[in-house]
Structure formats: structure tokens, C-alpha cells
Amino acid sequence: MKTAQRKGKTYASRMYGVSLSSVKRWCRRYDGSWQSLKEKSHRSNSHPHQHTAREEDMIREAVRQSYFRYGWEGAYMAAKEGGYSRSYSGFIYAAKRLGLCGGKQKKPNTRKSDHRYPEILVPGEKVQVDVKEVPYNCLKGAARRDEKHFYQWTAIDECTRIRFVYGFEEHTPENSVKFFKMLQKIFPFKIQTIQTDNGTEFTYKYISDTELCLFDIALKNAGVQHKLIPPRTPWHNGKVERSHRNDQRYFYNWEKFASVKDLNRKLKDHLHWSNRKPMRTLGGKSPLDLLREILSNA
Structure with missing residues (x-):
């Protein structure tokens, strides 16, 4: 960045083998400290289908009431009773994003065998x-x-x-x-x-x-x-x-x-x-x- 400021962006680009567009982008962000050049998240700040503030409040309340005793399924049922209408996986993803999961759960041990019994398709068959x-x-x-x-x-x-x-x-x-x-x-x-x-x-x-x-x-x-x-x-x-x-x-x-x-x-x-x-x-x-x-x- 100092070379680009002294001798121009094109010279710095050729000297260090960096694309000119990258040098121009860094120059716009550079404020004299290396921290200003750190890469930032490209994630969007909003989404047309993101959870509303009311839905997030419903998730927090459901997790507070039911998660400790009944787990994710119980919390999801409590949220649905309160008017929550999204999917089970969407509920868990949003709760974890809000920091309500208490950390990542350990992955279950892999099966030693993939053998499964045939599924019963008729009620009362067994x-x-x-x-x-x-x-x-x-x-x-x-x-x-x-x-x-x-x-x-x-x-x-x-x-x-x-x-x-x-x-x-x-x-x-x-x-x-x-x-x-x-x-x-x-x-x-x-x-x-x-x-x-x-x-x-x-x-x-x-x-x-x-x-x-x-x-x-x-x-x-x-x-x-x-x-x-x-x-x-x-x-x-x-x-x-x-x-x-x-x-x-x-x-x-x-x-x-x-x-x-x-x-x-x-x-x-x-x-x-x-x-x-x-x-x-x-x-x-x-x-x-x-x-x-x-x-x-x-």
C-alpha cells in the first residue's frame, strides 16, 4: 500500500504480482493500519425469508421453557403452539444462530454396521x-x-x-x-x-x-x-x-x-x-x- 501511494497502483501491482483491481480495492480500505486490510465477511446482512424479530422471540421463549427438559423436539412443539410455522430444521438453525444451543453437540458414533431391519408398513403388523x-x-x-x-x-x-x-x-x-x-x-x-x-x-x-x-x-x-x-x-x-x-x-x-x-x-x-x-x-x-x-x- 505504501508503494502504491508513492509510485502508483499500477507500479505496485506489477512489482508484487497482485492484480490491479485488488490493489485499487485495498487502497480504498487502507487507513494506515494493517487491520483495515483484513478480509471481511461477504455474507449479506439480510434475507427476504429471514426470521422476523417476533419469530426470534418465540424461539427464545420456547427454548427457555422446554429445551432443558424436552430437548429440541419439545422446544419446537412449544414454539408451534405459540404460532411458529417454520420447519424443524429451520427452528434449530435459527436457535443455534441466536446462541441458544449451548455449543455444538458431539457427533454420534458411526455405526459399525449399516444393517437395518425391514421397515414395517402396516399398523399392528408388529x-x-x-x-x-x-x-x-x-x-x-x-x-x-x-x-x-x-x-x-x-x-x-x-x-x-x-x-x-x-x-x-x-x-x-x-x-x-x-x-x-x-x-x-x-x-x-x-x-x-x-x-x-x-x-x-x-x-x-x-x-x-x-x-x-x-x-x-x-x-x-x-x-x-x-x-x-x-x-x-x-x-x-x-x-x-x-x-x-x-x-x-x-x-x-x-x-x-x-x-x-x-x-x-x-x-x-x-x-x-x-x-x-x-x-x-x-x-x-x-x-x-x-x-x-x-x-x-x-
Whole structure:
């Protein structure tokens, strides 16, 4: 720049092998300090489809209210309830741009294998069922004093990811039968297959060669196939196992129960939320939205 000022822009361009247009551009910016020559962002200051100030306020409020407990999906649902109408990916991009993400998340570990099970396309073709013990630190009052144990039965349809959950005080085949009869009334489609692990609440396969479990008998009388996963392979029931992890994150880490009636009352509200939560694996649709879409096209 000093050479250009002393001997002209063309001379400086030839001497240092820099294009004349670049020298002219730098001369317009040069104020005597090298900092003035630093390259600046070429990013535009505005965009015709950028988020408005009102939408940014909605994003901030939704993240403040729901992100800590319910994650990005819960924050997006809260924003939609407040009138936000943009896509899920646009919501996350805008939130991160506003500095609301708390830093970049770690990338998940790459899969060792790309093997995937074939997708189920018919509701009820296969329903995964499992039992989760309610964490003891979630009990309070009389339930904790009397050292009670509560159990959550969960059913999830592999096609739509629609769920049904219910709590019992005892881990028994009789309660599995009660849950199955409730499930038949709740799910608006015919159940063809139920897949479970090998727990004694579902089968006596590994403890008796002659006696049938009450759950097996109930499924047989209803014309429903009972499929058992191999022993010690919980990933074969991966969808219901994942839903239990989500229950722990979004529900049990926040709630306490004085009785099984109290547990079921709160589970009902949690189930209402989880069946309406958008899921990336369903293309941004909720399980209930996908179920309605499939049943309307049937």
C-alpha cells in the first residue's frame, strides 16, 4: 500500500504480482493500519425469508421453557403452539444462530454396521412390548415408606411409533394380560404380532416345558402371534427400549409418585405428549399424525 501511494497502483501491482483491481480495492480500505486490510465477511446482512424479530422471540421463549427438559423436539412443539410455522430444521438453525444451543453437540458414533431391519408398513403388523421398573427415587410418601415397587408396561407399534403405557404394582403375567386387553381397546387397528423378551411376565419358555404362561394363552385366544427375541439381545426390541430411555429423560427425571394411581395419572399426560411429539425418523411427523394419515388412506 505504501508503494502504491508513492509510485502508483499500477507500479505496485506489477512489482508484487497482485492484480490491479485488488490493489485499487485495498487502497480504498487502507487507513494506515494493517487491520483495515483484513478480509471481511461477504455474507449479506439480510434475507427476504429471514426470521422476523417476533419469530426470534418465540424461539427464545420456547427454548427457555422446554429445551432443558424436552430437548429440541419439545422446544419446537412449544414454539408451534405459540404460532411458529417454520420447519424443524429451520427452528434449530435459527436457535443455534441466536446462541441458544449451548455449543455444538458431539457427533454420534458411526455405526459399525449399516444393517437395518425391514421397515414395517402396516399398523399392528408388529408391536413391541416391554416392562420398565419405575426408579425407586421417583417414589414419595407412603409408596417410599412402604418400599413399594411400580412397573411400567409399554407397547409401541413399529410402523407408526404410536405408544400405550400403563403402570402396575406387581411384575406378573396377570398384569401382562390386563395390559394386553387394554391395548386391544386403545389401539385403533388389529394387532397381528406382539414381540417381547423372555421374561416370566410374558413366557415360561425357559422355566417349564409343559406349563403355558397366561400371557401366551391370552394372545393365542385373541389370534395374535407371540414373537420372542433371542435371550440377552435387548437391541432386537430396540424401539421400545429407546422409548424407555426417552421416558427416563423426559418423565422420570422430573416426576415423583405417591401411589400407582398417581403414576398412571401422570403417565397419561406424558403419553399424550409423546404421541404428539414430532420425530425425525418419521420425517418430522408425530406418531399420531402418521397413524391418521395411514388410516385415512387405507
